[in-house]
Amino acid sequence: xxxxxxxxxxxxxxxxKLFSKIIRDRKKDEFQAHDSDNKIIVSGTLNHVMSVLDExxxxxxxxxxx
Numbered sequence: 001x002x003x004x005x006x007x008x009x010x011x012x013x014x015x016x017k018l019f020s021k022i023i024r025d026r027k028k029d030e031f032q033a034h035d036s037d038n039k040i041i042v043s044g045t046l047n048h049v050m051s052v053l054d055e056x057x058x059x060x061x062x063x064x065x066x
Contacts, residue, residue, distance in 0.1 A: 009053065011060070019060075020053055 006023050010016040018036040025032055025043075032043040033053055042052040 011057070019057065022049060022053075 006021060008018060009020045009022070011019045020036075020041060021034045021038075023032050023034070024030075028043075030043050031046045031049045033041040033049050035041050041056070042049050
């Protein structure tokens with residue numbers, strides 16, 4: 001609503017579901033990733049946010065079997 005960029009990420013192929021919505025909070029000078037319930041997953045620099053989301057997606061798809 002205030003003109004900040006929003007980027008949505010989906011998973012699930014033909015039956016896709018919202019995985020994350022990334023927004024830029026200009027007042028806090030940070031990026032935030034929100035889950036499908038609009039709860040904040042992570043906030044910080046874009047590199048940090050994307051790194052955390054990448055790890056969460058890898059775990060969701062069984063790539064992190066630690």
